[in-house]
Amino acid sequence: MRKKIIAGNWKMNNDISATISLITELKKGITENTKATVIVCPPFTSLETTQTLLKDSIIKFGAQNMYYEDSGAFTGEISPLMLKSVGCEYVILGHSERRTIFQESDSLINKKIKTAIKHELKPIFCIGETLEQREKGITFEVCERQVKNGLEGISESELSHLIIAYEPVWAIGTGKTATSEQAEEVHSFVRKLIEKMYSKNLAEKIVIQYGGSVKPENAKELLSQPNIDGALVGGACLKADSFLKIIDAAN
Numbered sequence: 001m002r003k004k005i006i007a008g009n010w011k012m013n014n015d016i017s018a019t020i021s022l023i024t025e026l027k028k029g030i031t032e033n034t035k036a037t038v039i040v041c042p043p044f045t046s047l048e049t050t051q052t053l054l055k056d057s058i059i060k061f062g063a064q065n066m067y068y069e070d071s072g073a074f075t076g077e078i079s080p081l082m083l084k085s086v087g088c089e090y091v092i093l094g095h096s097e098r099r100t101i102f103q104e105s106d107s108l109i110n111k112k113i114k115t116a117i118k119h120e121l122k123p124i125f126c127i128g129e130t131l132e133q134r135e136k137g138i139t140f141e142v143c144e145r146q147v148k149n150g151l152e153g154i155s156e157s158e159l160s161h162l163i164i165a166y167e168p169v170w171a172i173g174t175g176k177t178a179t180s181e182q183a184e185e186v187h188s189f190v191r192k193l194i195e196k197m198y199s200k201n202l203a204e205k206i207v208i209q210y211g212g213s214v215k216p217e218n219a220k221e222l223l224s225q226p227n228i229d230g231a232l233v234g235g236a237c238l239k240a241d242s243f244l245k246i247i248d249a250a251n
């Protein structure tokens with residue numbers, strides 16, 4: 001039985017004082033009785049504060065991106081070693097906002113995933129189709145290409161801590177959630193693909209989260225699908241109240 005993992009991607013939100021308020025509220029609501037694993041992914045500038053606030057907490061944290069080199073002349077970038085130095089356990093890679101706004105390619109994402117694994121950071125690897133691709137009927141094809149290219153050259157043993165997040169681009173920040181049937185269909189497809197690429201064993205273990213307008217109102221229905229193992233939450237993770245309700249829905 002896969003444990004549900006609920007991650008909050010704060011995106012480019014929350015300064016230090018908002019970070020302190022939000023994490024303080026979350027700590028009150030997330031206790032030993034919380035069944036899901038909870039991860040928060042604040043912006044880089046809040047990671048050190050997050051590390052301090054989450055010392056001795058069961059809440060885990062990660063970053064929203066990183067570069068694939070350890071150090072050097074890469075102005076504006078953040079290395080996996082820097083993330084490790086502030087205690088990050090996870091890193092979101094291949095988010096559709098990185099793919100579209102910052103033109104990140106499958107091959108760049110693949111390099112980042114490899115480096116994250118090398119440094120024992122757990123990637124949350126995002127995939128998903130655009131509205132145009134869904135309407136053309138190529139959702140599976142797009143997701144298959146992203147998974148195959150993103151994981152190229154990575155062995156089964158290296159994937160033991162990788163999480164896949166299926167996020168249909170048309171559902172991100174739009175209020176349009178995929179129906180639980182639409183999401184389940186893709187999750188099931190991705191799990192079968194992992195079985196074909198690796199093994200039944202890995203396919204059964206790998207956590208596949210859904211992301212895209214997850215809210216307290218739809219979380220239970222989405223999280224009750226057999227192949228949906230958690231959520232990557234954007235907008236609704238910025239308020240403790242709504243994020244805690246989503247976490248409760250996984251209980």
Ligand SMILES: O=C[C@H](O)COP(=O)(O)O
Pocket residue numbers: 009095167171172173174175211212213214232233234235236
């Ligand atoms: O990483 C999170 C996703 O992009 C979902 O964002 P959203 O919940 O605001 O749609």
